Amino acid sequence: MDFSLMRWELMVAGLALALIIADLILPRTSRHAVGMAATTILGAFFLWSLVASGLPEGAHRMLTAGGLYVLDPLAVWGKQFSMLATVLTMFMSLRFMDRNEEHPCEYLALQLIACVGMMLVASAADFLSLFIALELMTVSFYILVGFQSRNALCLEAGLKYLIYGALSSGVLLYGIALIYASSSHFDFAGIAQQSWEHVASNNNWLMPVGLMLVLAGLAFKISAVPFHWWTPDVYEGAPTPTAALLSIGSKGAGFILLVRVLFEAFFMYSSLWLPLLVVASGASILFGNLAALSQGNLKRLMGYSSISHSGYMLLGVAATSYMGLSAVLYYLVAYLLANALVFGAMCETAAENPRQDIREYAGLGRRSPWAAAALLVGLLSLSGIPPLAGFFGKLLIFSAAMQQHMFWLLGIALAGAVCSLYYYLSVVRTMYFSEHTESQSPIPVTTSTRWVFTLLILGVILAGFYQSPWWQASEAAIRSFHR
Amino acid sequence: MIPLEHWIIVSSCLFAIGVAGVILRRNALVVYMSLEMILNASNLALVAASRYNGNLDGQVFAFFTIAVAAAEVAVGLAIIVALFRLKQTVQVSDVTTLKL
Numbered sequence: 001m002d003f004s005l006m007r008w009e010l011m012v013a014g015l016a017l018a019l020i021i022a023d024l025i026l027p028r029t030s031r032h033a034v035g036m037a038a039t040t041i042l043g044a045f046f047l048w049s050l051v052a053s054g055l056p057e058g059a060h061r062m063l064t065a066g067g068l069y070v071l072d073p074l075a076v077w078g079k080q081f082s083m084l085a086t087v088l089t090m091f092m093s094l095r096f097m098d099r100n101e102e103h104p105c106e107y108l109a110l111q112l113i114a115c116v117g118m119m120l121v122a123s124a125a126d127f128l129s130l131f132i133a134l135e136l137m138t139v140s141f142y143i144l145v146g147f148q149s150r151n152a153l154c155l156e157a158g159l160k161y162l163i164y165g166a167l168s169s170g171v172l173l174y175g176i177a178l179i180y181a182s183s184s185h186f187d188f189a190g191i192a193q194q195s196w197e198h199v200a201s202n203n204n205w206l207m208p209v210g211l212m213l214v215l216a217g218l219a220f221k222i223s224a225v226p227f228h229w230w231t232p233d234v235y236e237g238a239p240t241p242t243a244a245l246l247s248i249g250s251k252g253a254g255f256i257l258l259v260r261v262l263f264e265a266f267f268m269y270s271s272l273w274l275p276l277l278v279v280a281s282g283a284s285i286l287f288g289n290l291a292a293l294s295q296g297n298l299k300r301l302m303g304y305s306s307i308s309h310s311g312y313m314l315l316g317v318a319a320t321s322y323m324g325l326s327a328v329l330y331y332l333v334a335y336l337l338a339n340a341l342v343f344g345a346m347c348e349t350a351a352e353n354p355r356q357d358i359r360e361y362a363g364l365g366r367r368s369p370w371a372a373a374a375l376l377v378g379l380l381s382l383s384g385i386p387p388l389a390g391f392f393g394k395l396l397i398f399s400a401a402m403q404q405h406m407f408w409l410l411g412i413a414l415a416g417a418v419c420s421l422y423y424y425l426s427v428v429r430t431m432y433f434s435e436h437t438e439s440q441s442p443i444p445v446t447t448s449t450r451w452v453f454t455l456l457i458l459g460v461i462l463a464g465f466y467q468s469p470w471w472q473a474s475e476a477a478i479r480s481f482h483r
Numbered sequence: 484m485i486p487l488e489h490w491i492i493v494s495s496c497l498f499a500i501g502v503a504g505v506i507l508r509r510n511a512l513v514v515y516m517s518l519e520m521i522l523n524a525s526n527l528a529l530v531a532a533s534r535y536n537g538n539l540d541g542q543v544f545a546f547f548t549i550a551v552a553a554a555e556v557a558v559g560l561a562i563i564v565a566l567f568r569l570k571q572t573v574q575v576s577d578v579t580t581l582k583l
Binding site: 127128131132135139142143146149150152153155156157158159160162163166167169170171173174176177178180181184185186206232233236237 | 487491494498501502505511514515518521522524525526528529531532533535536537538540541543544547548551554555558559561562563565566569570575578579580581
C-alpha cells in the first residue's frame with residue numbers, strides 16, 4: 001500500500017489529532033491562538049498541494065489500497081477544493097466561536113475530520129471506500145450541525161440532519177448491496193464491465209434498482225429535489241460556519257462522487273439515469289428559486305439558493321460532455337468563493353443578528369462597509385451578474401446544455417436565473433437603501449477578516465475577467481479522469 | 484440451497500419496514516431503531532449475495548457497515564440525549580420550530 005499517495009489525507013488527519021491534543025494540554029486562554037495556528041497550517045497545506053499535487057510526474061491515474069483508493073487529477077482537484085473550503089470555514093469559525101462556542105478547538109478539529117472525509121470521497125474508486133469516506137464526512141457533520149447543545153434550534157437542526165442523513169446513508173447502502181448482488185463487484189471498473197454484459201443480455205433488474213437507490217442517496221448529499229427537504233431547516237438552525245461547510249464542501253464532494261459513479265461505473269445505464277438527472281435538475285432550479293422568493297431569513301434563503309445551484313450543476317452533469325463536466329467544476333469554484341463571502345459576512349454580523357433576519361441587515365452598508373461589500377459581491381456572483389465568476393459558471397453550463405440541444409431545460413434554467421435576481425438583489429437593497437433600522441452602531445471587522453474578504457472578492461472578479469487558468473484546471477481534471 | 488431471490492425479498496421487506504418506521508413513527512428513538520433496521524437489511528443482502536457470488540467482499544463490507552453503524556449510533560444518541568435534556572421530550576413532533 002502506497003501511503004505517499006494519501007499524503008494529504010494523512011496530513012490533515014494528523015493536524016486534527018494534534019489540534020485535539022493541543023486543546024487538552026494547553027491552557028484555556030491560548031485556545032484562539034491554537035485554532036488560528038491550525039487554520040494557518042491547513043492553508044499552508046492547501047498552497048502546498050497547488051504546487052505539488054502528489055501525483056507522480058507523467059502519471060494520470062494511480063490506484064492503491066487494493067483498488068480502493070485512486071489518485072487522478074479529478075481526485076487532486078477535489079482534495080484542493082475541500083481543503084480550501086475547510087480553511088475558509090475554519091477562519092469563519094474563529095470569528096464565530098469567539099462569541100458562541102464553549103469548545104472551539106473541538107469544533108475546528110471536527111471540521112478537519114469532515115475535510116478528511118471529503119478528500120477521501122474524491123478518491124473513492126470502490127463502493128466500500130465511497131461508503132466509509134462518505135460516512136466519515138456525514139457523521140462529523142451530525143456533530144457540527146448540532147454543536148451548540150444549549151441552543152434548541154441548533155439541536156433541532158442536528159436531529160433533522162441526523163435522521164435525514166442516516167436515512168440517505170441507509171438507502172445508499174441498500175443500493176450498494178443490490179448492485180453487489182447482481183454484479184459481485186464493489187469496484188467501479190468491475191461494475192462497469194458487468195453492467196456492459198447486463199445491458200447486452202438485458203436480463204437483470206437488480207442493478208437498475210440499486211443504481212436508483214444509490215442516486216437517491218447521493219441526491220440527499222447535494223440537496224437536489226426531491227431529496228432536498230432538510231436543506232433550509234438545517235442551514236437555518238446550524239451554526240453559520242457549519243452551514244457554510246455543508247453548502248460548499250458537502251456539495252462539492254457529492255458532485256465529484258456523482259460524476260465518478262455515473263461516468264466510471266454506470267455509463268452503460270445512461271439511458272436510465274439521464275432522464276432522472278434532467279427532471280431533478282429542472283425541479284431543483286424551479287423549486288429552489290421559487291421558494292427562495294418569500295424568505296425573510298438569510299440563512300434559509302441560502303438553503304433554497306443552494307438547492308437551485310445544485311439544479312444548475314446537475315444540468316452540467318446531464319449534458320454528459322467534457323464541456324458540461326468541466327463547467328460543473330468551474331461552477332463549484334465560483335460557488336465556493338461566493339458562498340464563502342456570504343457566510344463570512346453572516347459570521348461578522350452574528351453577534352448583532354443571531355437569527356440572520358434579512359430586515360436586520362438594513363443599513364449594513366453604513367454600519368459595516370466591509371461585511372456589506374463581501375455580501376454584495378457574493379450575492380451578485382451567485383445571481384450571475386456579468387463580470388463576476390458566477391456569470392461565467394452559468395454561461396459555461398448553459399452553453400454545454402445548448403450543445404446537447406436541451407432547450408426545455410435551458411428555458412427553465414434561464415427563468416430560474418432571472419427569478420433569483422429578485423431575491424438576491426432584494427437583500428442588497430435592504431442592506432444599502434433601507435432606512436428602517438433600530439441600531440446604528442458600527443460593526444467592527446478585524447484586519448485579518450478584511451484580508452480574507454479582499455482575497456475572496458479579488459478571486460470572484462478574477463475568475464470572471466480572466467477565466468482561462470481556472471477553466472483549464474477544471475478541463476484538465478475532467479479530461480484525464482475520463483480518458 | 485435457498486435461492487438468492489428469497490434473501491433479497493426478506494431484506495427488501497426489512498428495508499421497507501425500516502423506511503416506513505422512519506416516516507411514520509414520532510418517537511426519535513424508535514425512528515433511530517428503524518434506521519438501524521435499514522442498515523441491517525443491507526447487511527443481510529450483502530452477506531447473502533457474498534455467499535452466492537462466491538467471494539468474501541460482501542461479508543467484509545458487512546463488518547465495515549457494523550462499525551459505521553456503531554459510530555452513527557454513538558453520535559445520534561448523544562444528540563437525542565442532549566435534546567431530551569433541553570426539552571424533556573424525544574417526540575419528533577415536539578421539535579418543529581424550523582419550518583416554512
